[in-house]
Amino acid sequence: MKNTDPIQIAYKSLQQGKSLAGLLHKGVSTKLMELLAPDSIPETSEIGKEMLMELKRSMDELEKEDWKDAEEGLYPKRHLFKAPWIEWLKKYPLIWLDMPSTWERRKSQKIDDIPKKIKKENYPQYYLQNFHHQTDGYLSDHSAEIYDIQVEILFNGTADSMRRRILSPLKRGLDKFEGRCLSSMKILDVATGTGRTLEQIRSAFPSIELFGLDLSSSYLKQANKYLNTSSGELVQFIKGNAECMPFSSRSFQGLTCVFLFHELPKTARQKVINECFRLLEPGGVFVIADSIQFNDSPQFAPVMDNFRKFFHEPYYLDYVKDNIDKRLEDAGFIHIKAKSHFMTRVWSAYKPKY
Ligand SMILES: C[S@@+](CC[C@H](N)C(=O)[O-])C[C@H]1O[C@@H](n2cnc3c(N)ncnc32)[C@H](O)[C@@H]1O
Numbered sequence: 001m002k003n004t005d006p007i008q009i010a011y012k013s014l015q016q017g018k019s020l021a022g023l024l025h026k027g028v029s030t031k032l033m034e035l036l037a038p039d040s041i042p043e044t045s046e047i048g049k050e051m052l053m054e055l056k057r058s059m060d061e062l063e064k065e066d067w068k069d070a071e072e073g074l075y076p077k078r079h080l081f082k083a084p085w086i087e088w089l090k091k092y093p094l095i096w097l098d099m100p101s102t103w104e105r106r107k108s109q110k111i112d113d114i115p116k117k118i119k120k121e122n123y124p125q126y127y128l129q130n131f132h133h134q135t136d137g138y139l140s141d142h143s144a145e146i147y148d149i150q151v152e153i154l155f156n157g158t159a160d161s162m163r164r165r166i167l168s169p170l171k172r173g174l175d176k177f178e179g180r181c182l183s184s185m186k187i188l189d190v191a192t193g194t195g196r197t198l199e200q201i202r203s204a205f206p207s208i209e210l211f212g213l214d215l216s217s218s219y220l221k222q223a224n225k226y227l228n229t230s231s232g233e234l235v236q237f238i239k240g241n242a243e244c245m246p247f248s249s250r251s252f253q254g255l256t257c258v259f260l261f262h263e264l265p266k267t268a269r270q271k272v273i274n275e276c277f278r279l280l281e282p283g284g285v286f287v288i289a290d291s292i293q294f295n296d297s298p299q300f301a302p303v304m305d306n307f308r309k310f311f312h313e314p315y316y317l318d319y320v321k322d323n324i325d326k327r328l329e330d331a332g333f334i335h336i337k338a339k340s341h342f343m344t345r346v347w348s349a350y351k352p353k354y
Contacts, residue, residue: 008067011080015063018157025153029099037103042309045302054299055342059158062342066161074167079203083160084148084226094146095153098135105133111312114139124241126265127215132311138215144222148194155343162344163197166256166287167204169337169348173285174205174254176350183207185253190242190276191215191260195223195235197289201256202232210235211252213245243271250281258289262319269319270327277331280351286333288347292340293320303343 003009033041047055070077105113111129114137120128129137134150136143151159174185185208189198192212202210212235214220220237227235240246242260255276261269276286294301308316324347328336333349340346 007077011067011077012063014081015157015161018152019059022153022156025095029096032099033103037100037107040103040107042106044306044309047302047306051299051302055303058342059156062158062161062165065341066164069164069168074171075164075200075204079200082199082203088149088152091145091149094142095149098142098146101135102133105130106312111314113137123215124243124268126268126315129314130312131263132313138219141218141221144194144216144218147219147222148196151196158342160196160200162341163258163289164200165339165341165344165346166197166258166289167200169287169346170201170254170256170285171204173287173348173350174208176283176285177253180253183209185209186211186251187254187256188213188245188247188252188279190245190255190257190272192223192237193219193259195227195237197256197258198223198227198235202227202235206233208254209233211238212236213238213240213242215239215241243268243275245275245279247279249278252279253281253284255280255284255286256288257286259291261288261290261322261324262313262316264319265315266318266322269322270330273327273331273333277333277351282351283353284351286328286347286349286351288324288349289344290324291316291320292343292345293322293324295321296338296340296345300343 066080069075070080105111113130114128118139127138131137132150134143155162177185182205187201187205187208188211189201190213192198192214195212198210198212210233212220212223217239220239224237238246242257257272257276260272264272280286291304292300294304304320307313325336325338328347328349332351334352336347336349338345338347
């Protein structure tokens with residue numbers, strides 16, 4: 001049947017527009033790199049026509065789920081359109097200006113080019129790198145300002161749709177605290193970055209007390225600017241290492257963690273999972289979203305391979321082969337479930353009640 005809902009048509013058009021803009025940006029920037037910095041182009045696997053079609057199918061599926069969850073009232077439909085568009089538009093030229101230094105770092109394989117003023121002793125060694133070859137790593141205001149646009153381009157405009165896939169398992173988990181009023185509950189988003197995930201969580205659970213933790217002051221400042229200058233309940237931001245978080249045990253009913261695990265060495269990955277287990281109240285839910293892996297999405301193995309060849313992602317290969325279910329089990333979690341949505345896999349797991 002032909003779709004006539006004007007809001008759905010607008011949503012589809014927005015997604016198509018973002019996808020085209022992402023593809024166009026990548027096409028032009030690759031041509032430019034071929035012309036100006038051919039030595040920085042890594043060798044990657046070819047993505048054939050069939051795989052492109054499979055990727056498109058998977059992306060369409062994501063879009064359908066995103067719409068369905070909004071229709072069913074998990075989050076308001078207007079939220080599907082929400083982003084700091086004008087701000088992003090104004091910052092877009094910075095992405096182009098930043099490009100030559102990214103090429104240079106990729107060519108010279110310089111991976112520890114971080115601001116000199118940073119006190120290295122305050123960070124784990126694995127963090128002091130230029131993830132994705134990005135300027136200053138996660139350690140400057142400049143990096144925080146352009147991060148969201150870079151992620152949107154990387155995922156052809158689907159980043160927020162993928163982040164929103166944590167909301168349904170999160171709701172299922174919180175619903176289990178029957179009779180408890182939402183305003184007495186707390187959710188922590190671990191490695192919150194610039195707060196895009198918290199923005200999605202706040203739209204679905206406007207009265208729950210929200211917290212965001214990250215190691216980067218610059219990213220937290222950006223998150224604070226986006227979330228705490230707009231309407232909605234105050235979100236509390238805390239600087240800290242996810243391996244050892246400054247909260248008492250059993251303080252949260254829900255914990256989320258989006259796009260962190262592929263950037264951690266395996267020992268840190270397990271430590272973060274253990275720490276999340278400690279912070280949850282018994283019966284609480286932990287929801288992770290991160291890259292798909294070889295086991296669940298073998299058809300996209302060349303895409304995963306290309307990602308790590310193109311961007312500096314030192315722990316990605318280990319992550320895509322890792323058994324996250326087992327890590328969750330080892331920490332004590334039960335009822336572990338996982339589902340893939342386009343390029344993202346979402347896990348939910350519970351801390352036993354007794
Ligand atoms: C790829 S970004 C994801 C940010 C955000 N969750 C999102 O959805 O865009 C990874 C984030 O993890 C943070 N991070 C990395 N290692 C961390 C650690 N050990 N403790 C806390 N944050 C960490 C980085 O500062 C960065 O903001």
